[in-house]
Amino acid sequence: MKALLTSDARRALADAGFSRRAFLKGSGALIVTFASASIADRFDGVFAQGFNGTGSTRLDSWIAIGSDGIVTAYTGKCDFGQGLYTAQMQLVAEELCVPFSRVRLIQCDTSMTPDQGTTSGQQSHPTNFNTTNLALAAATARETLLKLAAARFGGSSSGLVAKDGVIGAGSNRVTYAELVGGKKFEVSLDMSAKRRHPREWTVLGTAVPRVDMREMVTGRFEFVHNVKVPGMLHGVVVRPPSVGASVMSADEASVRDLPGVVKVVVKQNFVGVVAQKPWQAMQAANRLKVNWTPGPALPTQRDAYQQIRTQPSADTLLVDSGDVDAMLSKSATVIKATYQHPYQMHGSMGSSCAVADVQGDKATLWSATQSAYPTRNTTAMLLGLKQENIRVIYTRGAGCYGINGADTVTYDAAVLSQAVGKPVRVQLSRKDEMAWENYGNLFAIDQRVGLDKDGTIAVWDYEAWSAAKGGRPGYNTPGNVVTGTLLGMNPGPFNPRTPAPPPTNPLNNGSNTAPSYIAGRVRDSQNGAGVVRSERVLSHRVRSPFFTGPLRAPERLQNTFAHESFMDEIAAHVKADPVAYRLKHLSHRRLSEAVRQAAKTANWDARPSPRPGQRLTGVVSGRGISCVCYEGDNGYVAMIADVDVDQDSGQVRVTRLVIAQDCGPISNPDGMRNQIEGGALQGMSRCLGEEVTWDNEKVTSVDWRTYHVLPLGFAPPRIDIVLINQTDEEACGSGETSITVVAAAIGNAIFDATGARLRTVPFTPERVKAALAARTSTA
Amino acid sequence: MATTRSVNGRSQSVDVDPATPLLFVLSDDLSLRGPKFGCGLGQCGACTVIANGQAIRSCVTPVNTVANAEITTLEGLGTPEKPHAIQQAFIDEQAAQCGFCLNGVILTAKAFLDKNPRANEQQVEQALSGVLCRCYANVRMLKAVNRYAKAVAR
Numbered sequence: 001m002k003a004l005l006t007s008d009a010r011r012a013l014a015d016a017g018f019s020r021r022a023f024l025k026g027s028g029a030l031i032v033t034f035a036s037a038s039i040a041d042r043f044d045g046v047f048a049q050g051f052n053g054t055g056s057t058r059l060d061s062w063i064a065i066g067s068d069g070i071v072t073a074y075t076g077k078c079d080f081g082q083g084l085y086t087a088q089m090q091l092v093a094e095e096l097c098v099p100f101s102r103v104r105l106i107q108c109d110t111s112m113t114p115d116q117g118t119t120s121g122q123q124s125h126p127t128n129f130n131t132t133n134l135a136l137a138a139a140t141a142r143e144t145l146l147k148l149a150a151a152r153f154g155g156s157s158s159g160l161v162a163k164d165g166v167i168g169a170g171s172n173r174v175t176y177a178e179l180v181g182g183k184k185f186e187v188s189l190d191m192s193a194k195r196r197h198p199r200e201w202t203v204l205g206t207a208v209p210r211v212d213m214r215e216m217v218t219g220r221f222e223f224v225h226n227v228k229v230p231g232m233l234h235g236v237v238v239r240p241p242s243v244g245a246s247v248m249s250a251d252e253a254s255v256r257d258l259p260g261v262v263k264v265v266v267k268q269n270f271v272g273v274v275a276q277k278p279w280q281a282m283q284a285a286n287r288l289k290v291n292w293t294p295g296p297a298l299p300t301q302r303d304a305y306q307q308i309r310t311q312p313s314a315d316t317l318l319v320d321s322g323d324v325d326a327m328l329s330k331s332a333t334v335i336k337a338t339y340q341h342p343y344q345m346h347g348s349m350g351s352s353c354a355v356a357d358v359q360g361d362k363a364t365l366w367s368a369t370q371s372a373y374p375t376r377n378t379t380a381m382l383l384g385l386k387q388e389n390i391r392v393i394y395t396r397g398a399g400c401y402g403i404n405g406a407d408t409v410t411y412d413a414a415v416l417s418q419a420v421g422k423p424v425r426v427q428l429s430r431k432d433e434m435a436w437e438n439y440g441n442l443f444a445i446d447q448r449v450g451l452d453k454d455g456t457i458a459v460w461d462y463e464a465w466s467a468a469k470g471g472r473p474g475y476n477t478p479g480n481v482v483t484g485t486l487l488g489m490n491p492g493p494f495n496p497r498t499p500a501p502p503p504t505n506p507l508n509n510g511s512n513t514a515p516s517y518i519a520g521r522v523r524d525s526q527n528g529a530g531v532v533r534s535e536r537v538l539s540h541r542v543r544s545p546f547f548t549g550p551l552r553a554p555e556r557l558q559n560t561f562a563h564e565s566f567m568d569e570i571a572a573h574v575k576a577d578p579v580a581y582r583l584k585h586l587s588h589r590r591l592s593e594a595v596r597q598a599a600k601t602a603n604w605d606a607r608p609s610p611r612p613g614q615r616l617t618g619v620v621s622g623r624g625i626s627c628v629c630y631e632g633d634n635g636y637v638a639m640i641a642d643v644d645v646d647q648d649s650g651q652v653r654v655t656r657l658v659i660a661q662d663c664g665p666i667s668n669p670d671g672m673r674n675q676i677e678g679g680a681l682q683g684m685s686r687c688l689g690e691e692v693t694w695d696n697e698k699v700t701s702v703d704w705r706t707y708h709v710l711p712l713g714f715a716p717p718r719i720d721i722v723l724i725n726q727t728d729e730e731a732c733g734s735g736e737t738s739i740t741v742v743a744a745a746i747g748n749a750i751f752d753a754t755g756a757r758l759r760t761v762p763f764t765p766e767r768v769k770a771a772l773a774a775r776t777s778t779a
Numbered sequence: 780m781a782t783t784r785s786v787n788g789r790s791q792s793v794d795v796d797p798a799t800p801l802l803f804v805l806s807d808d809l810s811l812r813g814p815k816f817g818c819g820l821g822q823c824g825a826c827t828v829i830a831n832g833q834a835i836r837s838c839v840t841p842v843n844t845v846a847n848a849e850i851t852t853l854e855g856l857g858t859p860e861k862p863h864a865i866q867q868a869f870i871d872e873q874a875a876q877c878g879f880c881l882n883g884v885i886l887t888a889k890a891f892l893d894k895n896p897r898a899n900e901q902q903v904e905q906a907l908s909g910v911l912c913r914c915y916a917n918v919r920m921l922k923a924v925n926r927y928a929k930a931v932a933r
Binding site for chain 1: 795796798799800803806807810811812813815816817818819820822823825852853854856857858859862866869870873875876877878879880881882884885901904905906907908909910911912913914915916917918919920921
């Protein structure tokens with residue numbers, strides 16, 4: 001697979017180390033790191049990629065054209081399985097008017113690519129596919145080439161056409177390679193450079209197959225787990241036996257006689273063993289005697305949703321129209337409900353792994369982190385090295401869905417490598433992955449609305465409590481993940497603040513804290529997607545005993561479960577059709593369109609829930625809808641779920657999902673479908689079974705027997721997807737959109753089928769049966 | 780202790796502790812990329828190899844228990860240029876996201892269909908009930924396996 005920068009090319013780069021240079025296999029583009037950019041200019045047929053700090057306004061940081069006409073692009077947004085690598089190649093091919101096969105892409109290597117921070121939150125499509133960053137660079141490159149051609153032909157660039165890497169006008173023609181091959185552009189990104197309109201697209205917007213697929217299915221693809229460095233040793237960490245435990249002593253003698261053991265490393269509460277071989281390191285880590293002082297007792301899991309309401313909290317008022325209590329008191333009807341969402345985990349397929357080579361004052365890290373540059377900076381803090389002496393090479397791990405163990409294991413490898421002065425590979429055990437990762441936050445959410453006499457929502461009051469600690473380390477907080485804390489760094493500070501100050505900034509619904517149905521008015525701004533003008537959105541954030549962090553659709557998923565379930569309860573209360581009732585309270589055109597498209601495709605039967613005439617035993621069927629403006633303005637989705645509920649066993653079977661989604665102009669329709677499907681099924685797994693569990697001292701959901709996920713073999717529902725291609729809108733994300741609405745769509749369908757309401761995730765058979773029992777006792 | 784076995788048709792001899800799980804011999808000593816450490820507990824399937832026609836979990840299989848076995852890993856099925864028919868089915872269906880689980884999915888399905896060439900879709904699902912894909916590319920993966928199964932049955 002020579003068309004790609006994969007393992008071979010990476011190895012060439014890795015071998016070159018930094019302050020040196022290496023040819024990219026098959027491209028002819030020379031990679032020169034920031035330390036030696038000036039040397040490159042002396043070479044013919046080669047091209048220098050400089051380093052220009054945070055992001056880059058310089059075209060040469062993004063695009064290089066070799067003397068062979070190969071276009072090499074550099075991106076700070078990485079592919080962890082979502083298909084972004086292929087889509088970014090499509091973008092570059094499209095804007096530069098070159099065949100897809102002539103594009104190479106280098107992603108997230110701090111010695112070569114622009115610092116684009118973290119790849120997360122379905123931000124890559126909006127960031128790199130609109131009018132900035134990689135898209136702007138590619139458009140600038142095309143327009144620069146046209147200008148250079150015009151100068152060569154002696155005329156204006158207005159009549160010139162670029163196609164297949166050639167610019168022609170009449171009998172004049174010149175290739176990109178002839179214009180700039182092996183040379184720098186030496187221009188800044190041009191904000192006026194025009195993107196090609198989706199109507200003109202021939203590469204972007206088409207279902208180009210994933211360029212990594214052949215290597216993946218044949219076992220050739222290099223994951224970070226496969227990285228090998230000459231002289232590499234293997235490390236295994238020994239995590240505390242309970243949350244908050246600290247090291248009293250470690251007995252090195254307990255493993256001294258084991259074969260292959262190189263070193264026991266103890267630094268504050270960080271403990272690890274380095275050995276020649278992975279199996280030797282694992283055995284030594286199991287055998288090593290460490291005396292720990294236990295940490296404080298954990299709050300009882302059964303009381304967790306009550307406990308978080310009683311802690312000191314940091315409070316935020318996102319919206320407050322000031323009239324909510326008055327409006328509620330004079331409403332014809334007030335409806336209340338409380339929703340609860342547990343801690344859930346990323347639970348990556350592969351336990352996280354990293355390789356570090358720390359030699360003296362320099363370090364190279366092969367890491368699956370979503371945050372190459374931030375990881376460089378925080379690792380520098382932990383190792384006491386200079387940032388510029390650390391190179392982080394992003395290498396794909398198992399799908400992460402947010403901050404899994406990739407960051408923390410990178411620190412583990414770096415610390416162990418520094419301790420032994422040799423390259424060290426660390427892979428976490430399943431238990432260490434699951435017991436210590438940064439979980440998705442636990443939430444308890446109280447919802448209240450007041451209805452006017454015709455059943456319209458007049459006032460919406462949201463109040464939530466959630467637990468958090470740590471998160472992404474960013475550029476300076478390595479204590480936000482477990483290894484950093486064990487090494488003595490603190491998680492980001494927690495500053496209780498009650499009461500919340502009144503809102504001053506326009507509503508930013510980035511966490512979907514506000515329901516789609518409120519107007520979202522703050523001072524003169526109105527950023528909501530709905531019509532309810534009496535509104536209050538109040539959040540209390542408390543300290544979590546466990547690390548938390550972004551898990552696919554972080555907080556957006558928990559909030560949307562509460563909003564969309566509650567909307568369904570309100571519609572049922574006033575005996576309104578849930579689709580029509582939503583549309584009545586929405587002002588947002590694109591979200592409304594997604595709702596209509598989903599309803600049309602599902603042949604939605606307009607009527608109130610629950611479905612009339614249902615039996616109270618045996619298997620019954622129902623349907624439910626849920627929708628969201630993801631992050632307020634980053635993707636629009638509506639989902640309709642059909643379910644069968646076995647009222648005797650409490651088992652829920654999802655039989656069909658209809659999903660209508662709008663993420664602006666579609667860059668790769670098959671990639672988008674793949675994301676929608678995966679998000680939908682992962683959402684099913686999360687809402688039907690997933691819940692972090694703990695006892696009074698430690699997490700007890702530490703493998704696939706104790707953390708309950710859907711396996712491959714379950715009969716998946718039929719999935720019908722409507723792609724809404726909005727070619728005149730801005731690109732937004734599609735990776736986290738569908739998962740956000742699953743729990744409410746299924747919960748609403750269960751209600752439609754049975755009249756029983758599920759207000760706590762996951763919807764285990766026991767919880768379903770309890771809800772069914774509550775139904776009959778109140779009936 | 781030196782142990783010898785056939786891996787992807789080649790005799791391979793390594794000198795390791797006989798209790799070492801087969802996975803580490805394959806991925807570390809022999810530098811194969813197909814079998815992967817997912818859980819180390821035999822629960823997810825990422826480490827699957829085919830030993831004497833049987834899909835086994837190499838992370839919980841001591842190397843000395845498969846001393847004379849014929850072992851096939853994912854790279855033993857086909858190459859990027861000439862993928863095996865089941866690998867081609869996954870390419871045709873674009874049936875993956877991160878790809879970490881593919882090893883377990885493809886080899887488990889292959890070993891099952893080798894023995895049960897007339898299996899129906901429910902039986903295929905049953906056979907894959909102990910395999911995990913955390914990206915949930917399930918729909919595509921099941922389509923790919925069933926596409927291959929149809930070709931096998933023919």
